[in-house]
Amino acid sequence: MNASKIxxxxxxxxxxxxxxxxxxIEQGIDPADLLKNGVIRGLEMVxxxxxxxxxxxxxxxxxxxxxxNCIKLIDKHLPEDRGPSRGVVVVGAVQGDLHDIGYGLxxxxxxxxxxxxxxxxxxxxxxxxxxxxxxxxxxxxxLSAFLVSTIPNCNEVLExxxxxxxxxxxxxxxxxxxxxxxxxxxxxxxGWAPNASxxxxxxxxxxxxxxxxxxxxx
Amino acid sequence: xxxxxxxxxxxIPAVMRALVARNDEAIRALxxxxxxxxxxxxxVNAAVPGRDEPEDLVWLVQTVQTAVELPLVLDSAxxxxxxAALEAHRGPAPILSSITDExxxxxxTLSLAVEHDCELVALCMDDGKISADPHARFAIVQRxxxxxxxxxxxxxxxxxxxxxxxIATDTTAVVSLLELVGLIRDNCAGIRVFCGGSNVSFGMxxxxxxxxxxxxxxxxxxxxxxxxxxxxxxxxxxxxxxxxLLGQDRWCKAYLNAYRAGKLSTRSA
Numbered sequence: 001m002n003a004s005k006i007x008x009x010x011x012x013x014x015x016x017x018x019x020x021x022x023x024x025i026e027q028g029i030d031p032a033d034l035l036k037n038g039v040i041r042g043l044e045m046v047x048x049x050x051x052x053x054x055x056x057x058x059x060x061x062x063x064x065x066x067x068x069n070c071i072k073l074i075d076k077h078l079p080e081d082r083g084p085s086r087g088v089v090v091v092g093a094v095q096g097d098l099h100d101i102g103y104g105l106x107x108x109x110x111x112x113x114x115x116x117x118x119x120x121x122x123x124x125x126x127x128x129x130x131x132x133x134x135x136x137x138x139x140x141x142x143l144s145a146f147l148v149s150t151i152p153n154c155n156e157v158l159e160x161x162x163x164x165x166x167x168x169x170x171x172x173x174x175x176x177x178x179x180x181x182x183x184x185x186x187x188x189x190x191g192w193a194p195n196a197s198x199x200x201x202x203x204x205x206x207x208x209x210x211x212x213x214x215x216x217x218x
Numbered sequence: 219x220x221x222x223x224x225x226x227x228x229x230i231p232a233v234m235r236a237l238v239a240r241n242d243e244a245i246r247a248l249x250x251x252x253x254x255x256x257x258x259x260x261x262v263n264a265a266v267p268g269r270d271e272p273e274d275l276v277w278l279v280q281t282v283q284t285a286v287e288l289p290l291v292l293d294s295a296x297x298x299x300x301x302a303a304l305e306a307h308r309g310p311a312p313i314l315s316s317i318t319d320e321x322x323x324x325x326x327t328l329s330l331a332v333e334h335d336c337e338l339v340a341l342c343m344d345d346g347k348i349s350a351d352p353h354a355r356f357a358i359v360q361r362x363x364x365x366x367x368x369x370x371x372x373x374x375x376x377x378x379x380x381x382x383x384x385i386a387t388d389t390t391a392v393v394s395l396l397e398l399v400g401l402i403r404d405n406c407a408g409i410r411v412f413c414g415g416s417n418v419s420f421g422m423x424x425x426x427x428x429x430x431x432x433x434x435x436x437x438x439x440x441x442x443x444x445x446x447x448x449x450x451x452x453x454x455x456x457x458x459x460x461x462x463l464l465g466q467d468r469w470c471k472a473y474l475n476a477y478r479a480g481k482l483s484t485r486s487a
Contacts, residue, residue, distance in 0.1 A: 056421055056423060057387065057421025058385070058386040058387070058389070058421065058422065060421075061387050100387075101384060101386075101387050101420070101421070104387070122348070123345065148234070148266070148267060149229065149265050149266065149267045150267075151267065152267045152268060
């Protein structure tokens with residue numbers, strides 16, 4: 001048993017993965033390796049199959065649940081101090097939008113790779129995003145809009161942030177079925193992603209940029 | 219069983235383009251097509267961000283009414299759009315869709331329904347998260363009924379929409395939905411149930427198969443009104459069969475007429 005076999009099991013949505021990880025840990029395989037090159041890699045492979053339309057949404061959900069169980073187990077064997085969180089994200093569906101699937105997937109995947117995620121729910125007013133982001137000292141605000149009619153409510157959050165002179169404090173990203181890079185650019189957001197796996201990469205890149213900017217600032 | 223055509227909705231890109239371009243021919247054709255497919259009412263929705271929804275909905279209502287005689291479901295969360303559309307609308311009173319259990323626009327729309335003696339659709343949600351628990355959602359239904367009754371709407375003028383959720387993200391969603399419909403059926407005399415949307419199959423392949431299988435289950439559970447893609451011939455055949463099987467089609471007359479008209483063929487339209 002090794003990490004790449006674990007990745008294959010996760011990708012096959014095999015419910016014996018947790019047992020396999022137990023065995024791997026008993027055999028002395030590094031839990032951090034099992035996490036990164038096993039479970040997380042397996043999730044990425046599922047994401048690729050979803051993007052190529054081989055896998056469907058319920059399979060993506062199942063992979064999330066499986067990964068969560070694996071990570072719970074691996075966590076027990078990792079050193080206590082895993083270092084600081086990879087970043088703080090406040091995420092939810094904007095006002096008028098009741099679609100909880102997309103942002104829920106993004107929240108789950110971000111959590112799995114080590115972000116501190118605060119999920120606000122659906123139909124969230126602009127000011128609630130901003131209040132929560134300030135309260136949690138967030139790095140990133142993630143706005144989900146599933147409908148053409150609710151995309152302007154993403155823009156509203158950005159406008160409030162500009163009015164309140166808080167725009168520079170947070171990275172703001174948008175996503176959802178009818179959103180696009182063009183829509184994100186038009187409203188002056190910091191990023192857009194077409195799906196949950198890309199959203200994770202986007203957040204990781206934004207965190208890199210933030211830490212570099214932070215160093216430069218000093 | 220009431221079958222409502224869902225297709226005249228501005229969230230569908232082709233309909234939005236026709237609405238914005240004031241392409242009355244495209245709108246009329248879609249209305250006529252849905253009537254030919256057996257729709258008994260047509261839902262009209264003109265919500266496009268950044269546009270004047272009252273003006274757009276009035277145009278949509280007037281255009282549809284030059285093409286078909288079918289009664290309409292005026293579909294908007296904006297009471298001003300509903301008011302304008304009601305004034306432009308002619309013929310028997312339309313259904314208003316919809317309110318949620320939130321103060322403000324719900325009360326404005328309720329008073330319009332009372333004033334114009336319209337039936338009204340209430341969505342089973344409030345300003346919080348949508349709960350998966352059928353009993354929590356039933357509590358919202360009870361508050362909606364209280365709100366409507368307090369505003370002077372008779373219970374038999376109210377439809378409740380229990381909201382259909384996707385099974386891809388919660389495989390118990392339909393089990394909970396059927397339980398909720400049962401709770402409404404057993405505890406809310408006079409209230410009818412309205413089910414719309416093809417959300418159930420979101421993220422899954424062969425969506426129409428899931429949609430029509432659910433429709434058949436909902437019919438058996440006692441749902442009264444279906445907002446569906448009436449151009450999906452297999453969906454319509456399934457609903458006609460369900461009505462016959464549930465004793466809602468006297469001597470199976472509608473089923474047999476549909477058979478003779480070639481509408482029960484399982485080939486796609």
